[in-house]
Amino acid sequence: MTTLTPPAAGTPHLTRWLIRLHRPALLFWTAVVVTVSGVLLWLGGPLADASAAAWRAYNACRTATCAYDQAAILHYKDVYTYTTYAVLAAPFLVAAWAGAALTGREVETGTARLAWTQSTSPLRWFASRLALPAAVVTAGTGLLVLLHHLAWSAGKGRIDSLKSWYDLPTFYANGPVVVALALAGLVAGALAGLLRRGSLPALVAGLGFTGLLWYGVQLAIPHLWTTSTAVVGLRRFAPAGGGLGVDEGIVTATGAHVSNPTCANSENVECLAFYDKFDAVGWYRDYHPASHYWPLQLTATALVLALTALLTLLAFRLLHRETGLRKGRSA
Structure with missing residues (x-):
C-alpha cells in the first residue's frame, strides 16, 4: 500500500491534504445530506398535501363505503419514519468515521507520526483534523434538522396521524441537540482513534461513546427544566x-x-x-x-457542547503529553 507524503506545514496545505485524504467520506456525507434533504422537502410538500387531503376525505366520511386515499396516509407515515431515523443516525455515522478514518487510520499506519516529525506539530495536526470536519458536520446535520422540523410543522393541524412533538424520535430529530451529539461523536471518535491506535477499535469506541451519551441525554432531558x-x-x-x-x-x-x-x-x-x-x-x-420544548432542547444542546469542549481539551492534553514524553525519550 502506498503511503501518501504529508504536505508542508501551513493551514491551506493541511486543509487541502485533509480534503484529498478523506474525499470519499466527504462525497458520501454530501450524498447522504442531499438525498435525505430532498426526501424531507418531498415529505413536507407533496406528501404532506396528499396525506392532508386524504385525512380531510376520511374525516368527512359519513358512510362505511366512502372513498379516501389510504395509500397517501400510509406513504406519508412510512417516509416520515424513515427520514426521522436517517436524521438520528447522523451522530453515529460521524462517530464511526471519525474513529476509523479521521485519526485512527493515520495513527495505525504511522502517517500521523511522519507528519509530526516532518511537517507540522501534533497539536496543529489534530486541530486541522477537527476544524474542517466540525464545520461540515454542523452544516450538514443542521440542515437535516431544520428540514425535518419544517416537514413536521407542515403536517400540524392537517394530518391526524402526525407524531406529537414529544414523541422521542420526533423530539430529537426536530432540534439542535442532534447537531451537538454529532459534534460530540466527531470528537469522541477522533479521541478514540488517538487512544485505541487502530481503526476498528476506535470505530467501536466512538460508536459506544455516542450511544452512551445519547442514552444519558434521554435520561437527563426531562429533568433539565421545571415541570x-x-x-x-x-x-x-x-x-x-x-x-x-x-x-x-x-x-x-x-x-x-x-x-x-x-x-x-x-x-x-x-x-x-x-x-x-x-x-x-x-x-x-x-x-x-x-x-418547554425549546428550553429543554437548548439546555441539553448547551450541556452536550460543553462536554464536547471538555473532550476536545482532553484530547489536546493527552496528545501533548504523549508526544512530549516521546520527545523526551528520544533526546
Whole structure:
C-alpha cells in the first residue's frame, strides 16, 4: 500500500491534504445530506398535501363505503419514519468515521507520526483534523434538522396521524441537540482513534461513546427544566397533561405526591389497596408542555457542547503529553 507524503506545514496545505485524504467520506456525507434533504422537502410538500387531503376525505366520511386515499396516509407515515431515523443516525455515522478514518487510520499506519516529525506539530495536526470536519458536520446535520422540523410543522393541524412533538424520535430529530451529539461523536471518535491506535477499535469506541451519551441525554432531558403538574380527584380520569411525561402518581391527604405510574387511577384490587395505604385523595402528573420544548432542547444542546469542549481539551492534553514524553525519550 502506498503511503501518501504529508504536505508542508501551513493551514491551506493541511486543509487541502485533509480534503484529498478523506474525499470519499466527504462525497458520501454530501450524498447522504442531499438525498435525505430532498426526501424531507418531498415529505413536507407533496406528501404532506396528499396525506392532508386524504385525512380531510376520511374525516368527512359519513358512510362505511366512502372513498379516501389510504395509500397517501400510509406513504406519508412510512417516509416520515424513515427520514426521522436517517436524521438520528447522523451522530453515529460521524462517530464511526471519525474513529476509523479521521485519526485512527493515520495513527495505525504511522502517517500521523511522519507528519509530526516532518511537517507540522501534533497539536496543529489534530486541530486541522477537527476544524474542517466540525464545520461540515454542523452544516450538514443542521440542515437535516431544520428540514425535518419544517416537514413536521407542515403536517400540524392537517394530518391526524402526525407524531406529537414529544414523541422521542420526533423530539430529537426536530432540534439542535442532534447537531451537538454529532459534534460530540466527531470528537469522541477522533479521541478514540488517538487512544485505541487502530481503526476498528476506535470505530467501536466512538460508536459506544455516542450511544452512551445519547442514552444519558434521554435520561437527563426531562429533568433539565421545571415541570408542570396536573391534578384531578382520585375517582376521576387521570390528568391528561398533554406533553412529555416525567412522573405520575397519587396525591395523599397531606398533599404529598407518591409516584405510581402503573395504576393510572385504576380501580383494580392492587391499586385500591395502594390508595388506602397512602390515604390517596387525588392523582397527579408531572409533565412538560409544548412551551418547554425549546428550553429543554437548548439546555441539553448547551450541556452536550460543553462536554464536547471538555473532550476536545482532553484530547489536546493527552496528545501533548504523549508526544512530549516521546520527545523526551528520544533526546
